[in-house]
Amino acid sequence: MNLKQRIIRYLIGVGIGCLIVFAMFPNYDWLGWTPGKVIMRNIREARWEVSERGKCFMDCYKVTNDRFDQARFNGNVNIDQSDTRNKPIRYQLEHDALMFQIEMRDTLIVLTEIGLIGNAGTCNCP
Numbered sequence: 001m002n003l004k005q006r007i008i009r010y011l012i013g014v015g016i017g018c019l020i021v022f023a024m025f026p027n028y029d030w031l032g033w034t035p036g037k038v039i040m041r042n043i044r045e046a047r048w049e050v051s052e053r054g055k056c057f058m059d060c061y062k063v064t065n066d067r068f069d070q071a072r073f074n075g076n077v078n079i080d081q082s083d084t085r086n087k088p089i090r091y092q093l094e095h096d097a098l099m100f101q102i103e104m105r106d107t108l109i110v111l112t113e114i115g116l117i118g119n120a121g122t123c124n125c126p
Helices: 003-024 035-045 052-061 065-074
Strands: 047-050 076-083 089-095 098-105 108-116
Touching (some): 035 076, 052 108
Antiparallel strands (some): 098 108
């Protein structure tokens, strides 16, 4: 048996082994280590509150606490629009054509701004 045959048999064995593992654990989150998923897990698990400016935006856009909870659990983090280099870290959470600016402070999330994705804001909040 030459080297090429050995490599092919090795790769077939590894492939069959991977298929068996994927079949045994169908509900496992295989990409749970990616940055977006880690950030979303931290956002879901953290306590949250709304700043005074955030309350103004919630009133302006008629966003309820339940709607923000839906964004926390079903939204996506826009890493490109987030500021992760400064403290406190600011993330832009997007869900249902709304953008939520949040600040991460250890185990607390502070909602600071709400806007429409891609549109200039019409609210006159300080």
